[in-house]
Amino acid sequence: MPTLAFEAPAGILPPNSRAVVVVDALQLRADPGLGAAVVGVASAGEQFLVAFIHGPVMRDGMAWYRLATPTIEAVLWAAAGSGADRYLELLPLRCEEAEPDLRALVHITEWERLACFGDRPLTITGTYGCPVCGSYIPGSYEPNWLASPQNLNYVGWPQALTLHFRPEAGLDAPPHASIVRVTGHFNDPASTTCVMVPGEPPMPVDPVTAELYCREQFVVDAYEIIGTDPDFTSPSAP
Numbered sequence: 001m002p003t004l005a006f007e008a009p010a011g012i013l014p015p016n017s018r019a020v021v022v023v024d025a026l027q028l029r030a031d032p033g034l035g036a037a038v039v040g041v042a043s044a045g046e047q048f049l050v051a052f053i054h055g056p057v058m059r060d061g062m063a064w065y066r067l068a069t070p071t072i073e074a075v076l077w078a079a080a081g082s083g084a085d086r087y088l089e090l091l092p093l094r095c096e097e098a099e100p101d102l103r104a105l106v107h108i109t110e111w112e113r114l115a116c117f118g119d120r121p122l123t124i125t126g127t128y129g130c131p132v133c134g135s136y137i138p139g140s141y142e143p144n145w146l147a148s149p150q151n152l153n154y155v156g157w158p159q160a161l162t163l164h165f166r167p168e169a170g171l172d173a174p175p176h177a178s179i180v181r182v183t184g185h186f187n188d189p190a191s192t193t194c195v196m197v198p199g200e201p202p203m204p205v206d207p208v209t210a211e212l213y214c215r216e217q218f219v220v221d222a223y224e225i226i227g228t229d230p231d232f233t234s235p236s237a238p
Contacts, residue, residue: 004093005118006187006215008111013065013080014212015052016110018091020045026087028076032057032064039074047091048076049109053149053198053205053213056080102126106159110216119187121221126156128163129176131233139198146214147194155182164219166190174225177232182223191215 008014021042029036032055042048047069054066055077062079065088069076080088094108095116102124105113133152141147146164153173154160163182165171174180191214196205205213 004115005120006114008090008115008212009208011063012056012208012212013050013088013090014111014216015050015209016213016216017050018047018109018111019050019065019067019088020047020091021087022089023087026078028067028078030075030077032077033059036077039076042078048088052110053196053209055209056206102156102161103159105161106156111212113218114186114212114216117186119185121183121185123181123183124155124161125179125181125226126161127229127232128153128155128174128178128180129232130154130157130160137198138200139196139202141197142195143190143193146188146190146217146219147196147210149198155180161218164217166219169220171220171223174223177229178225179227179229180223181226182220184218184220186218187215188217188219
């Protein structure tokens with residue numbers, strides 16, 4: 001087990017973490033709660049991604065999380081446990097001892113980046129920009145520069161890391177197609193002030209989950225433009 005740079009609060013499945021079923025049969029439901037329709041059953045050993053801003057929702061004395069897989073499009077909710085009994089547990093982290101590059105960071109989850117590296121300064125290199133952007137996620141997010149999931153400051157598209165620019169740092173985003181060398185960090189102190197209210201109608205995100213989501217974001221300390229990517233495609237209009 002790697003030494004953690006950041007640990008989740010006890011009993012919490014962080015947003016963007018990987019979870020595994022640890023009971024023989026776990027009912028998957030269309031909504032949180034025992035009264036919701038059962039849409040499937042997961043067997044022991046099945047793995048899921050904990051959806052990035054959903055859960056935990058407390059219903060029927062249990063914490064419910066929205067789960068995702070690369071192949072299932074349905075909405076899936078499951079209880080993480082009841083009392084001392086656990087139904088879902090975090091998978092082991094995939095931390096590496098070597099200094100990570102962009103490729104290494106985008107091949108682990110957002111939670112693993114935070115847990116593995118904490119607020120350690122990291123330097124990555126890649127092409128800035130997003131050739132196909134413009135998705136709309138309704139809601140209110142504070143501070144917007146850190147908490148908003150509509151941030152389109154990508155480096156390394158399509159296997160990208162999202163960059164967050166602190167307003168008081170005075171850094172503007174580089175031109176699209178710039179090859180940039182970026183130094184930044186996860187676990188920014190401003191995460192403790194994050195408030196996320198997504199959706200129509202708006203539904204506040206659990207404060208612990210909102211803070212963890214913000215801690216998972218990569219905040220830019222400095223960057224330099226070291227070239228231009230001739231293969232970059234100009235962004236599409238929203």
